[in-house]
Amino acid sequence: MPLAEPILCKRIPTPPWGDPRDRALVTLDQYLETDGYQALRQAVKTDPKDVIDLVKASELRGRGGAGFPAGMKWSFLPPEDGDRRYLAINCDEAEPGTFKDRMIVDFDPHILLEGIAICMHACRLDTAYIYIRGEYHAQAKTLQHAVAEAYKYSVFGKDSILGQINGRDPQCYVHRGAGAYICGEETALLESLEGKRGWPRIKPPFPAVEGAFARPTIINNVETLAMVGPIVLKGADWFKSMGTQRPEGAPPTVPASFGPKLYGVSGHVNRPGVYEDELGITLSELIENHCGGMRNGKKFKAAIPGGISMGILGTDQYDAKLDFDIGKAYGCLGLGTAGVIVMDEDTDIVAATRNIVRFFAHESCGQCTPCREGTAWMYKLLTRIENGGGTTNDLDLLLELAGSMGSMPGTTICGLADGANWAVRTILNKFRGDFEKRVRKQRYVSLPVAATR
Amino acid sequence: MAWIVKNSATMKIDRREQPWLDDALKAELEANVLPSYPTKQAATLPVLHAVQHKHNWIPLQAIEEVADFLGLSHAQVMDTATFYEDFWLKPKGKYLIMVCQSITCELMGQVGLLERIKAKLGIDVGQTTQDGRFTLMAAECLGSCDTAPVALVNEKLYESITATNFERILDDLE
């Protein structure tokens, strides 16, 4: 069942409700005319704890990649001690295939700012930093302008609707990154915010306890925070009437996939773009109902469900359900950002894999050897395979290298390496035939190291 | 590749009398940027952005000036500046062309496009034309995959480009 009405796209013309060509920046006045900042006004009349409980009850999960329940993250904060506490908004959006946050910022920045203000009230955070990637020049300007409007409307600053928080006037700033994908990782983002290299931190301590400037910090994605206003206005039950339930038999502690979701679709479809629908629609519905089907009537070959870190869906997984349980159900890492990249029958999967691995090799921050060296070696192997110089041994070596890196095997600090790991392993497992056609058969018997003296 | 170590042993700092981070810029940063952060170090990225915005690159002398301005060691600012690929520690052309080379753009024909741009400008990726007008770079996903292939020219994004219309765009830049 499609959504009854657009939610995050309420003011952003999106099919089937509107025409993307009519999209234009929603100004503060236009925002106010369409219930803008009503949720904030309602939230500030509510006890902060109750706002957190509402978000918890809605089971809103993070939309930045990991799907962590937002309300639960908010409740990890220690009690207030009168000193500063921060909110960092993740608008680094650099995961290939992902462009949904950009749409929000381009056209309806106030829905984000309203969510930010509600979160600051609920979590008692006095200062917010919107970390926006350096390449989003126009978007940084749009945000700056919207933040200035919000100050004028007393969302932030002196005499704020929020009152004082931790004895301070609430503030919101735009902080520009400078061209590093890794700064989307939450602790790298904090390092970068502090003016250092974007090197992910070892956790714990988790940011909620010790984050920016060694103070309690909440980090959320743009879409996650934009969703908070509508939840405050319409309630948790409304939110939970959309999406999919937790897997059968799972205890209530396992989060379900409720609510609407922005899907950014790119690649070989007729109408690429950002669409809004319930969590749990199928890939085929997304491609056929929203995107006008495959381009040039070609056959579907593969799709990446949510940014290249999430692995791949195979040719027989065209009907995969796009919700947070996609990982277990279809053998990939997860829903990620729901930035769906569609590939048709003519796609060279080996070349696509080489492209993906080049990205990780390029963007590795270099702290952990398995990630820095492993991604670089995988790139070399894949280039060799693509150029016809590979052997079947290279395929095994690729699998071994990929499987050795990541925070899940426990060899690296952050999840960038897991992305490389899952991308390579799932593609090789699901499209092994495509690779075998390109390599010479060869098996060496490798000697144990001790025997080579 | 953020972890590629710069050639610091042989690096020479070209000095000039006139500061790169001049008093006017300092005053503006003191008024508008420093108050946004609880530490001075946190202003490193915005200050480097401001220097680069003004001079089109960040000379090593400017890094020292930024460090002195923020009360940091030169090495601290050097450490940060070398990590981020947006910061140019050597001069670049008047127009920086960044052609997205990530997955969707490659699926949508970026490889042929880049070859055409290289041929037109007569330079390889990473180089600057002799007249100092164009620097060509390959970028990772620019967050506009629905209109792939895309390229940034300085701050402006060009979407759904073809070799022919992009050549025309380059011709039209002064």
Ligand SMILES: Cc1cc2nc3c(=O)[nH]c(=O)nc-3n(C[C@H](O)[C@H](O)[C@H](O)COP(=O)(O)O)c2cc1C
């Ligand atoms: C390598 C890497 C890159 C990431 N990039 C982003 C990003 O660009 N935007 C984002 O919102 N989250 C990104 N994340 C996820 C963040 O670490 C974090 O989980 C998220 O911002 C939390 O917000 P959420 O709970 O609202 O999703 C990235 C994670 C990793 C490991």
Ligand code: SF4
């Ligand atoms: S896993 Fe890779 S990107 Fe993450 S901290 Fe280690 S080297 Fe850096």
Ligand code: FES
């Ligand atoms: S892949 Fe080129 S903009 Fe995303």
